[in-house]
Amino acid sequence: MADTIQSSPWTDDGIDPGAVLLNVDNISLSFGGVKAISDISFDVCKGEIRAIIGPNGAGKTSMLNVINGFYQPQEGTIMFRGKERRSMKPHQAVGQGIARTFQNVALFKGMSTLDNIMAGRSVMMKRNLFWQLLWHGPALNEEIEHREKVEEIIDFLEIKHIRRTPVGNLPYGLQKRVELGRALAMEPSLLLLDEPMAGMNLEEKEDMSRFVLDVNQQFGTTIALIEHDMGVVMDLSDRVVVLDYGKKIADGTPDEVRNNQDVIDAYLGVPH
Amino acid sequence: MFYRISGQFKTDYRSDHALFRVRQDAVLMGIILLFAWVIFPFTANEFVFQALLIPVLIYSLAALGLNILTGYAGQLSLGTGAFMGVGAYACYKLVTIFPEMNLLVAIGLSGFFAAAVGVAFGLPSLRIKGFYLAIATLAAQFFLVWLFEKWAWLYNYNASGAIQVPTIDMFGIRVAGPTASSFVQYYFVLFVVTIMTIFAINITRGHIGRTWKAVRDMDIAAELVGINLLRSKLIAFAVSSYIVGVSGALFVFLWRGAAEPNLFDIPLSFRVLFIAIIGGLGSILGNYLGAILIVALPVILNILPEMVGLEINAAVVEHLNIMIIGALIIAVLIIEPHGLARFWAIIREKLIMWPFPH
Numbered sequence: 001m002a003d004t005i006q007s008s009p010w011t012d013d014g015i016d017p018g019a020v021l022l023n024v025d026n027i028s029l030s031f032g033g034v035k036a037i038s039d040i041s042f043d044v045c046k047g048e049i050r051a052i053i054g055p056n057g058a059g060k061t062s063m064l065n066v067i068n069g070f071y072q073p074q075e076g077t078i079m080f081r082g083k084e085r086r087s088m089k090p091h092q093a094v095g096q097g098i099a100r101t102f103q104n105v106a107l108f109k110g111m112s113t114l115d116n117i118m119a120g121r122s123v124m125m126k127r128n129l130f131w132q133l134l135w136h137g138p139a140l141n142e143e144i145e146h147r148e149k150v151e152e153i154i155d156f157l158e159i160k161h162i163r164r165t166p167v168g169n170l171p172y173g174l175q176k177r178v179e180l181g182r183a184l185a186m187e188p189s190l191l192l193l194d195e196p197m198a199g200m201n202l203e204e205k206e207d208m209s210r211f212v213l214d215v216n217q218q219f220g221t222t223i224a225l226i227e228h229d230m231g232v233v234m235d236l237s238d239r240v241v242v243l244d245y246g247k248k249i250a251d252g253t254p255d256e257v258r259n260n261q262d263v264i265d266a267y268l269g270v271p272h
Numbered sequence: 273m274f275y276r277i278s279g280q281f282k283t284d285y286r287s288d289h290a291l292f293r294v295r296q297d298a299v300l301m302g303i304i305l306l307f308a309w310v311i312f313p314f315t316a317n318e319f320v321f322q323a324l325l326i327p328v329l330i331y332s333l334a335a336l337g338l339n340i341l342t343g344y345a346g347q348l349s350l351g352t353g354a355f356m357g358v359g360a361y362a363c364y365k366l367v368t369i370f371p372e373m374n375l376l377v378a379i380g381l382s383g384f385f386a387a388a389v390g391v392a393f394g395l396p397s398l399r400i401k402g403f404y405l406a407i408a409t410l411a412a413q414f415f416l417v418w419l420f421e422k423w424a425w426l427y428n429y430n431a432s433g434a435i436q437v438p439t440i441d442m443f444g445i446r447v448a449g450p451t452a453s454s455f456v457q458y459y460f461v462l463f464v465v466t467i468m469t470i471f472a473i474n475i476t477r478g479h480i481g482r483t484w485k486a487v488r489d490m491d492i493a494a495e496l497v498g499i500n501l502l503r504s505k506l507i508a509f510a511v512s513s514y515i516v517g518v519s520g521a522l523f524v525f526l527w528r529g530a531a532e533p534n535l536f537d538i539p540l541s542f543r544v545l546f547i548a549i550i551g552g553l554g555s556i557l558g559n560y561l562g563a564i565l566i567v568a569l570p571v572i573l574n575i576l577p578e579m580v581g582l583e584i585n586a587a588v589v590e591h592l593n594i595m596i597i598g599a600l601i602i603a604v605l606i607i608e609p610h611g612l613a614r615f616w617a618i619i620r621e622k623l624i625m626w627p628f629p630h
Contacts, residue, residue, distance in 0.1 A: 094496065094497060099497075100496060106490055107493070108489035111485050111486070111489060115485070118479070118482060119486045122482065122483055122486070122498055123497075123498035123499075132475045139479075143289060147285045147289070
């Protein structure tokens, strides 16, 4: 099973491992008078796990929203897979290979686990209304072809037993896992995870950490994640960028960040 | 006991994607089809055809169209009656301009007119949602009925302002008009409804149906998995209005025989919406169950006292009828807000378990 996944096309996006996949350059975003992000630059290299951390309200989620096209920054440019872009619609970002999960689970509650993950492959399913009406033939073949891929993901995430359960009935930890599955179904070259461990107990966090590492290593997917659990962040990530009040205050390996005085001040506070 | 599903294994995805994953469901469907295609038409009398069978089928089809839009794609619409009217008037114009045209073709084409109008009124759905969209479709309802009244070309400048179904033959058999037999009309309606239902099942279980449900359940997430919201909603409006338009054409040509503009007014929209809600939003089966409850049950209750030999004043029967149906609707919605289709799903689940409690 792992072999078939390893050779999957989504590891191959024309970027060499270690080269810059995403470059965020001098991005500023404000809502009226509120500056959510001011002048932030960082890069994400192919194949790494990049963490974005910072206290509440630092602009982390806004940053992800800018990257996947949900917000349009007022200033700055984003370079993804060698192409520069200023503004785009979220579904175009998906077309380019950016997938994400949400801080609050955003699954399709009335649909089964299987359907949720299948929905992640909507962009790749091309058979039009006419073939859908007939169902038998090309539409069914396409469905089965994608079902096979989806079953690989279900297998990988160990959610076989809940395949047909409506996701609204699932416990929170499993919902998070299904959401990861849906993002993986898009075969992204960049995966954005917004607090994948929020609200989980230790065991669930360990499971999720293992999946994040496995995705990174087996699929070669580049990951940018936001997380508040410092233990998880320091163990998982290759490089960390720290935001505070919409500004970048540190960038580097976990060890460098851990010993950075600005970071310590941001988290623990400084006497005024 | 009868619904034992153990031992029915799926060994490939093709069989897992079968319409009936459980053999007993297929058998049950076969029995229902046998009743619809053979037993009912050969045992029914004129009254049963005209008051029960044909209207239930036509209302089911209208509810099916609405259910695709509201139940699957999550876009509330109050304009169903008017879209039925578009189908009916389009069909009327087609058969009067091209008298040689096969009625089946004319009805099939008239759906496209309804679909076009539906898409036009569906355009605001990208910006407005829920009740606000319902108000926008209400505008369609009032505008179209007004148009049916004022645009004399639509009813061929009749003095009465109504459309009268001409006598239409198909392959030498009379299918529409005052002299057509109910037997033939029933089969005509059943054929169209069967085809439409098969199409609806196919489209809702495929990837377009999945995009609709995704848009319904969480539109922001749908957009972020790469679904084009506008496109998905407009396809839903088109498919839904097409089916509703076809049902409107059947409504007038194969059942009513004539129609005035106010026939397509808001009470008709509400009736179809009630059928869809009570049957169960997001289900195909529910439309039929809902139509049986809303359309057929009052008729049966009306003739019931007479059949069992009770002598009750007709007005009393009429009022009792309204009270019973009203109470039933409220009871269904309290006991199972997801409609009759969910009722059946629960019964089926219990049957699978039976005689064990868990």
